[in-house]
Amino acid sequence: MANAYVLVINSGSSSLKFAVIDSQSGDAVLSGLGECFGMSNPTMNWKYAGTKYDVSITGGGDHHKLAIKRLVEIINEYGLAEQVTAVGHRIVHGGEKFTKTIRINEEILAEIIKLSDLAPLHNPAGAKGIEAAIEAFPTLPQFAVFDTAFHQTMPSKAFTCTISNELYKEHGIRRYGFHGTSHYFVSREAAKVIDKPIEESSFISVHLGNGASVCAIKDGQSVDTSMGFTPLAGLMMGTRCGDIDPGIIEFLMKKGWTQEQIFSELNKNSGFLGVSGLTSDARGILEAMEEGHKGATLAFQVFTYRVAKYIASYMVTLDSLDAIIFTGGIGENALPIRREILKYLKIFGYKENEAANADARFGARGIITEDGTPVAMVIPTNEEFVIAQQSAALL
Structure with missing residues (x-):
């Protein structure tokens, strides 16, 4: 056949x-x-x-x-x-x-x-x-x-924006979240790794790439995620700013910036590129950091610190946590970034297994923490497979 x-x-x-x-x-x-x-x-x-x-x-x-x-x-x-x-x-x-x-x-x-x-x-x-x-x-x-479908299980306390409810009713302004197919895929694969039904599993999925987001997954369903009304919210990314004080927009407008200039800056000239003043590519950041580039070092520090803060904050959304999942181009391959994030999480007991962390790159999956400590793992994402599977299932 x-x-x-x-x-x-x-x-x-x-x-x-x-x-x-x-x-x-x-x-x-x-x-x-x-x-x-x-x-x-x-x-x-x-x-x-x-x-x-x-x-x-x-x-x-x-x-x-x-x-x-x-x-x-x-x-x-x-x-x-x-x-x-x-x-x-x-x-x-x-x-x-x-x-x-x-x-x-x-x-x-x-x-x-x-x-x-x-x-x-x-x-x-x-x-x-x-x-x-x-x-x-x-x-x-x-x-x-x-991309947004997986996150439609979020409760209203997670997706509601703290602005006038009329704006939600009239314009649909709320948290939607993105990277849904990636978070869906890696959570199902992680459940296989720990040999537990996805309906009984809870994860914090960390998709790190040029675009980046964190998702809290409870009993296999998304209950919170870092991207918001648009993919601009949440984590610092390659060229996107992530969370900032919205008053900055008003401040720049008073300085004469146009709407187009502001949102071009926030979407295309921020994140790794903006903080480092060098590049939007994480590989370039890590290489320059090794050479002592101050902007690259700062970008690395800001990024890993903010990712760790999001992971920690999402623990309150879950009754239990089976594992943290790293995925996406950076999450799957950037060893120093995963190592630094786990260091920030040591208060929760996370301890890197250096050999396992080094092995889980370039398409390889695996648990990257020491036995007997909370689990963090790497699962390469496959969004195309999800699209193919879900399309074939409806034939």
Whole structure:
């Protein structure tokens, strides 16, 4: 019997990430990225059977459509067309309406576009990817998997913003949270590691990458998370500021800054980049810190301190804690960052196992604390697998 593959599409404003995933094993049969859309030199690269390919996207018009047209050719070229049974789309914002994966029709697509007010940089791009995929694969069922869906189990005490309730009722201003597919996946995998049903397991999931968030998971459900109404809230990130005093916005406006300048600063010139004055990349921060760069050292200190504070604060949301889970590009690979965070948590009994921590990198998973002490572990995330699984489950 042929394997059932799902084409997973993650459409950004200037990029298109894609993968053909085996919905049973989670293996990526084909994966790639189209980028620099809207610019003069859009490109597309992919990996198949261990070989990497790289081409320019030629022709005028919509680069998302051109990329998906090329993707169709690639799928046909490798003989995968008959095995692809569905298309799953990562959609950033589902608001309060979408609490689970759903099959896309005209009404659902219109709702996704309508939610663009809540995610103006992401949902329009996701909708564009859906439209292009429907045109390219008209006979395949298409599904939307929402970053926000996993967090819709948060209680009102966790998602309520401390502003006028009228603003919530009129504009939907509340905490939504993001990275839901990642937190969902790693918590299920962590439950397997400790050999406990997910419905009886509680974790603090720490997704650290260019975007970063913490999630408290009780009995398998999200009960709190650090990102808020937008992905700008919570932890310091690659270029995003995370939590700041909102009075800073008023202060800068009085200094003559425009709305566009302020939010460009908070989204694109803050975080690792802003504090270090050097780079948004954690690898560059760690390298520069070793060379004595003061800005990089400060960025490292601020980041690890704030992550540890969030982890500690989320312990109050749980009756018990089975493990802290590190995931995401930084969480899976940046040994000094995990080590520093665990040092901050020593008051709770966490003690690093140096050898295990060093081993749990570059795709390897494992418990990184000493036996007999509270458990922290590394679980590589696989959001594409979640999208493929949940899409296939609805066929």
